[in-house]
Amino acid sequence: RGPVFPPPRLPVLSRHRGVPDGRGPLPRQDRRLPLGHPRRALLVHPGARWPFKCWEDGKYAALVQLLLNNGQNVVLTSSPDAVEKDILEEILVRVKVPEGVKVWTLAGSLNLRELAAAIEGANAFVGVDSVPMHIAAALDKPQVALFGPSWVSRWRPYSEQAEVVWAGDFGELPHPESINTDDPKRLLNAIPLDVVWEKVKAKLGLPSEK
Secondary structure (H helix, E strand, C coil): CCCCCCCCCCCCCCCCCCCCCCECCCCHHHCCCCCCCCCCEEEEECCCCCHHHCCCHHHHHHHHHHHHHCCCEEEEEECCCHHHHHHHHHHHCCCCCCCCCCEEEEECCCCHHHHHHHHHHCCEEEEECCHHHHHHHHCCCCEEEEECCCCHHHHCCCCCCEEEEEHHHCCCCCCHHHCCCCCCCCCCCCCCHHHHHHHHHHHHCCCCCC
């Protein structure tokens, strides 16, 4: 695996380095591919500053697997935070990469400007209530944003290209002002995989099974 949009010299996760299964560096000339190009990728940023804003690793892995099975390349990004890097590792160990598609990881190797370039170069974005989500909104990138017990009306992505999936539609949530941000418990678990997948398919123009 290696960098996708920034130059290949950037550091990346190393656990699967050298495994010939579709994980690897994206050629430099592919960093600015036009929308609809078959090698374009959807960017997934699963982490956030506070764990309560995060979805389950298993559901993220299942989403990535569905994307790959449907011919979509995937870029996984995280901040330098060890917890966020671990989320990427937990996703990667669950995923099998089919022939003809790829997964690239950029774990803590991008500054904000490089992250913005990576999001701009992707064909869509999936993430949670986080800085990358707001960057995607500012770039008017098609995105699916997962929310839990945050003030959704205040912190939602301000973009007509954004679709919000709120955990409160699927179960009870604590009041935003009652959250202990030091608690590692994640509070988006009520969000079903199939709901997110349908939203992502719509953003990518993939056929719906409904």
